[in-house]
Amino acid sequence: MLSIRNLQASVNDEPILKGIDLEVNAGEVHAIMGPNGSGKSTLANVLAGRENYTVTGGEVIYQGKDLLALAPEDRAREGVFLAFQYPVEIPGVSNIYLLKAALNAIRKHRGEPELDAIDFLELVKGKIALVEMREELLYRSVNEGFSGGEKKRNEILQMAVLEPRLAILDETDSGLDIDALQAVASGVNALRSQERAIILVTHYQRLLNYIEPDHVHVLAEGRIMKSGDKGLAHELERQGYGWITQPAAGTSP
Amino acid sequence: MATADQKIDALIKRDYQAGFVTELEADAVPAGLDEGTIRVISAKKNEPAFMLAWRLRAYRHWLTMTTPQWAHVHYPPIDYQDIVYYSAPKSGKDGPTSLDEVDPKLLETYEKLGIPLKEQEMLAGVAVDAVFDSVSVATTFKEKLGELGIVFCSFSEAVREHPALVEQYLGSVVPHTDNFYAALNSAVFSDGSFVYVPKGVRCPMELSTYFRINASNTGQFERTLIIAEEGAYVSYLEGCTAPMRDENQLHAAVVELVALKDAQIKYSTVQNWYPGDEEGRGGIYNFVTKRGACRGANAKISWTQVETGSAITWKYPSVILEADNSVGEFYSVALTNNRQQADTGTKMVHIGSNTRSTIISKGISAGRGQNTYRGLVKILKGAENARNYTQCDSLLMGDQCGAHTFPYIEVKNPTAKVEHEATTSKISEDQLFYLIQRGLSAEDAVSMIVNGFCKAVFKELPMEFAVEAQKLLGISLEGAVG
Ligand SMILES: Nc1ncnc2c1ncn2[C@@H]1O[C@H](COP(=O)(O)OP(=O)(O)O)[C@@H](O)[C@H]1O
Ligand SMILES: [Mg+2]
Numbered sequence: 094m095l096s097i098r099n100l101q102a103s104v105n106d107e108p109i110l111k112g113i114d115l116e117v118n119a120g121e122v123h124a125i126m127g128p129n130g131s132g133k134s135t136l137a138n139v140l141a142g143r144e145n146y147t148v149t150g151g152e153v154i155y156q157g158k159d160l161l162a163l164a165p166e167d168r169a170r171e172g173v174f175l176a177f178q179y180p181v182e183i184p185g186v187s188n189i190y191l192l193k194a195a196l197n198a199i200r201k202h203r204g205e206p207e208l209d210a211i212d213f214l215e216l217v218k219g220k221i222a223l224v225e226m227r228e229e230l231l232y233r234s235v236n237e238g239f240s241g242g243e244k245k246r247n248e249i250l251q252m253a254v255l256e257p258r259l260a261i262l263d264e265t266d267s268g269l270d271i272d273a274l275q276a277v278a279s280g281v282n283a284l285r286s287q288e289r290a291i292i293l294v295t296h297y298q299r300l301l302n303y304i305e306p307d308h309v310h311v312l313a314e315g316r317i318m319k320s321g322d323k324g325l326a327h328e329l330e331r332q333g334y335g336w337i338t339q340p341a342a343g344t345s346p
Numbered sequence: 347m348a349t350a351d352q353k354i355d356a357l358i359k360r361d362y363q364a365g366f367v368t369e370l371e372a373d374a375v376p377a378g379l380d381e382g383t384i385r386v387i388s389a390k391k392n393e394p395a396f397m398l399a400w401r402l403r404a405y406r407h408w409l410t411m412t413t414p415q416w417a418h419v420h421y422p423p424i425d426y427q428d429i430v431y432y433s434a435p436k437s438g439k440d441g442p443t444s445l446d447e448v449d450p451k452l453l454e455t456y457e458k459l460g461i462p463l464k465e466q467e468m469l470a471g472v473a474v475d476a477v478f479d480s481v482s483v484a485t486t487f488k489e490k491l492g493e494l495g496i497v498f499c500s501f502s503e504a505v506r507e508h509p510a511l512v513e514q515y516l517g518s519v520v521p522h523t524d525n526f527y528a529a530l531n532s533a534v535f536s537d538g539s540f541v542y543v544p545k546g547v548r549c550p551m552e553l554s555t556y557f558r559i560n561a562s563n564t565g566q567f568e569r570t571l572i573i574a575e576e577g578a579y580v581s582y583l584e585g586c587t588a589p590m591r592d593e594n595q596l597h598a599a600v601v602e603l604v605a606l607k608d609a610q611i612k613y614s615t616v617q618n619w620y621p622g623d624e625e626g627r628g629g630i631y632n633f634v635t636k637r638g639a640c641r642g643a644n645a646k647i648s649w650t651q652v653e654t655g656s657a658i659t660w661k662y663p664s665v666i667l668e669a670d671n672s673v674g675e676f677y678s679v680a681l682t683n684n685r686q687q688a689d690t691g692t693k694m695v696h697i698g699s700n701t702r703s704t705i706i707s708k709g710i711s712a713g714r715g716q717n718t719y720r721g722l723v724k725i726l727k728g729a730e731n732a733r734n735y736t737q738c739d740s741l742l743m744g745d746q747c748g749a750h751t752f753p754y755i756e757v758k759n760p761t762a763k764v765e766h767e768a769t770t771s772k773i774s775e776d777q778l779f780y781l782i783q784r785g786l787s788a789e790d791a792v793s794m795i796v797n798g799f800c801k802a803v804f805k806e807l808p809m810e811f812a813v814e815a816q817k818l819l820g821i822s823l824e825g826a827v828g
Contacts, residue, residue, distance in 0.1 A: 141779075141783050142783075143779055143783075144775065144779070145775075165779070165782050165783060166782045166783075166785055166786060166787055166788070169782065169783050169784060169785040170785045174783075175783050177780065177783075179776075180780070181774070181776040181777050181780045183777050183780070183781070183794075183795060183798055184798055184799065184801075185797070185798025185799055185800070185801035185802070186794055186795065186797070186798035186801075190794075191781070191784065191794070194784075194786060194790070194794065195781075195784035195785045195786060198784075198785035198786055198787075198790070199785045202785070234798065251784065255784070255785070
């Protein structure tokens, strides 16, 4: 589904990604771990097409298409979803209004008819149960006055409603208490399917106790330094990132 | 969004509006202004003597006045001798004869607003047979309002049919000496609307000028007077959401509202006159005086305006809170794009005790637009426990536009409480990307954020109007992104 080949990108002329290679197949869950500042969010933003992230080399093929050639809204409509590390507040725009506009934009792109208000509400109510979110939040302005946990649940709710092909979750676990973490995890697990790939960007192994990844990668200094299965995450938990980012110190006698 | 019932309702209202009959003669007076011009106008309209005398007083006063210079707007001087002060509604000879002759950009906008072909023709000034198929419906509604004692007619008709009411209230809120443009309007006003709601009557429908074709084509100097007697209620909608084709560059309207004891008047405007092109060529100068007086205890007057059109907007809908416990409200969205300039706001004058006022102003500047909020909250000595809350937010798009805020506060009574909040913000890249990442186009994302910014004002508009105002904002901002 997604092939990233030798991807290089800079922010403000500062090279951040220095040659990323990654293969993600439909049905898989990949965890990308790494120290702060290693480029995880940069990778997520580059894939989503954010302005000011300049691709300087390499390519990304998504479902047979050149992803980097697509406008950001078209990437979204083609099924690329980014759950933001810091979801932004949008005053005066109700959460449910945004959900409906987004879903209909995507449906229109697929040549499907817009959902009417009743069908839409039914769909959303089904999904909201998944993430154990208070229904009242649907009618509030997007993320305005939401707690940290509510913001993250809201991201997962949007994902559940929009049913992306490729979901990238950027530090969705950070700052969550255990209840919120479980709710978010069960929302994500419910979306696991053979047609969908999920990339979990995380700093901690904790999330992976609830969402079991098929592959784990360590991103450091703009490169994927090591890949493995979920065992790698446990090893990182025990030893930290030092042994990977500084190979000399990591080799034991 | 609107239910079938509401749509039908709206249609009926439109037909009702279209059912008004113009009684103007089909000719024009040559350009220029002197006492003779005013006598001709008054004679053509068969006005009673008091009306002519009033116009002449206004004219003589106007001669002593000069154009106000304090507003933050710039335009070349206007030659008042070069204006035609009386012309009958357009005939087929003056206007385009079919939509093919109309500016395609204008038509594109109509298309996006979903305006039916027939209405497009009317808005674009194409000479059409304005008789819609339901004159009988119009008559029914006029009868229905009549049964309740409500008068809703053109100003000319009111002068002839209800001269006593006109004589009593005309100029009682905006005297002919008030300001340069109000004086000019008082001298030469062409037509407009008149509403009278008798004691204890709640007007059962929104009264709208949307389809007052005759009024819009002669609307250069419109005059509107609304009177709500004790305990009466009326909601009045002015303007339409589609840009009107109009060759008059100068518009100087006057609106007066009078609310007696326990009465309530809600006045909503969506102004979308031609704003001029990207370079600022053409466009309407909209110099309007709007004021309401709360003359009885507990009276309430609310102004809601969405100003997206005109090259220059100069407009301060105000409320004089004369009576105890009366309430004034002003909710405003003003958008300037390209080279548009808006200097708008309100005056709340607290005279009675326990008077309250609320001001919510949302200014949006894009392109090279200049947007000024100018507001005065004046609490007079006798106004015990007066309250005002003002919130004034500006949103900037791009770095060539400007937002300016001039809040004037005069408090002469120590028991007053006046609160003022102001913010200036830019549409953030984070917000835009968030929405685009959810699948919205950049234009839809901007329009969603801007509409969110304006929500506190839009929720004051009647629903139909609110929906159209939202669409309109999106259209007015086209090209403002990026
Ligand atoms: N918008 C930006 N402007 C400047 N530097 C940035 C920006 N975004 C990221 N960076 C820099 O890029 C590097 C990687 O950041 P990021 O991708 O956020 O790391 P991570 O998500 O792994 O913590 C950091 O050194 C960070 O300072
Ligand atoms: Mg990050």
